Structure formats: structure tokens, C-alpha cells
Amino acid sequence: MNETLLQTYDLHKRYRTGKDSELHVLKGITLKVAAGEIVAIVGPSGVGKSTLLHLLGTLDRPSQGRITWQGRDVNQLAEAQLAQFRNKTIGFVYQMHHLLPEFTALENILLPGLIAGQRMAALTERGRRLLSQVGLEARAGHRPNELSGGEQQRVAVARALINQPRLILADEPSGNLDMASGEQLHQLLWQLCRANGQTLIIVTHNRELAQRADRVVELLDGRIKSDEKND
Ligand SMILES: Nc1ncnc2c1ncn2[C@@H]1O[C@H](COP(=O)(O)OP(=O)(O)OP(=O)(O)O)[C@@H](O)[C@H]1O
Numbered sequence: 001m002n003e004t005l006l007q008t009y010d011l012h013k014r015y016r017t018g019k020d021s022e023l024h025v026l027k028g029i030t031l032k033v034a035a036g037e038i039v040a041i042v043g044p045s046g047v048g049k050s051t052l053l054h055l056l057g058t059l060d061r062p063s064q065g066r067i068t069w070q071g072r073d074v075n076q077l078a079e080a081q082l083a084q085f086r087n088k089t090i091g092f093v094y095q096m097h098h099l100l101p102e103f104t105a106l107e108n109i110l111l112p113g114l115i116a117g118q119r120m121a122a123l124t125e126r127g128r129r130l131l132s133q134v135g136l137e138a139r140a141g142h143r144p145n146e147l148s149g150g151e152q153q154r155v156a157v158a159r160a161l162i163n164q165p166r167l168i169l170a171d172e173p174s175g176n177l178d179m180a181s182g183e184q185l186h187q188l189l190w191q192l193c194r195a196n197g198q199t200l201i202i203v204t205h206n207r208e209l210a211q212r213a214d215r216v217v218e219l220l221d222g223r224i225k226s227d228e229k230n231d
């Protein structure tokens, strides 16, 4: 077994929904993820998959419980340190790409690297290599609205990888794509993460894709219903 990359202890998330009402979404999630593992998260709509991913990605804080990265409690970090940690350590791929419309494909890919303060020459070289790995060399200068949905998502994948993050969090990255493009996108994510030994946590409604992960974690009623390794 590889080293543990991240671990959650009894994570709870409650959303305030009114003056004195709240929604208790996550009710004690304890999860250990090893470096290099590919984990699929499944469960019915509204169960809290995106909520969990947000907590793992440090975009939101748990109401209760802890998340540690290689033993370090990340929620103890101040906001600025946390932003820096996130930028360097985690790549995000959402259902909607969230590319910036004013920037070209290549520029969108480079942005997290610029934020991280990477040198322009090396960064651009890396960006171009990623563009070619996602099959879009010829689209470097296109703006998002000049790309197909599948191409936009592939740009988003390249952007997520630019800082060589240890963890990729993907929330139904193929949710808006047709079957074939969705399949292609998943394969690409898989391949790139495997090739670089990166850890991938992916939320998907597609059972077949989930079965191809190293492990499937199923959520139900705010808890982990099952957590099984695939052969
Ligand atoms: N900011 C918020 N404030 C209040 N309630 C919220 C908030 N965000 C999410 N919820 C509620 O929390 C529950 C879990 O939402 P979440 O988005 O995590 O579900 P999900 O499992 O990702 O669903 P889907 O498969 O449809 O994407 C839902 O019932 C949702 O309405």
C-alpha cells in the first residue's frame, strides 16, 4: 500500500437553510486515500458528493471533523496559506469547465501556473505539452467559445494538471458531454493521472466508469454505504 495522501475523520457538513433550520448533509465521513489511488464516488443526486469534494478540495470547511494531508490538518491553515496549498496541490475539473472566456485555451491552462509563480518559459512549454497530450495542439489560440464542449473539458483537464498537483478532484467531468466524448475524457484523465502517479477522486453517475477505478465509495444518507476495491 502506498503512503496515505489524505484522510478525513468523522466529517460533517450542515448547511443553514433558514433562521433556525439546517440541512445535515454529511453525517460522519471517515475516509483514507492512498497516494496514486483512483477513487470513484457514487451515490444518488443530492446525497452530498459535490459537498464532500468541496471539503476535500479545501474550498469549504467542514462543520465538524478533520481533514489531514499527510498528517497535517489543512483547516488549521490561514486563508492565504490554504489558497497557496490548494493551488499547488490540487487540480479541479468540474462538470462545467469554468474556463475564462477572454483567454485562449493555452492561456487558460497556464493560469494556475502563473498564480503559483512558475517561470513563464518552462510553464509555456509544459502547457503546450499538456495541450498536445489532450489532443488540442491545433487549438492553442482558440477562446472557449471557439471550442466544442468536449474540447473545453479537455482544456479544463490540462489546466487541472499544469501545476502537477498530487490530487485531482473531478466532479462529473463528463456530465455535459455525449457518451463518446465523455468516455474519451475519462480515459484521458485516467491515463494522465496514472502516467504521473497522481491521485484521482472522481464523482460519477456512470457505474461502468466507476467500476474501472481502483475503488468505489458509495454515499447514502450522508454516510459511506460501501467502500470497495475493484480487482
Ligand atoms: N450552499 C448550500 N446551502 C444549502 N444547501 C446546500 C448547499 N449546497 C448544497 N446543498 C444541499 O446539500 C445537498 C447535497 O448537495 P450536493 O451538491 O453535494 O449533492 P450531490 O450528491 O453532488 O448531487 P448531484 O449528483 O445532483 O450533483 C443537496 O440536498 C443540496 O440541495
Ligand SMILES: [Mg+2]
Pocket (backbone or CB within 6 Å): 049, 050, 051, 171
Ligand atoms: Mg454534485
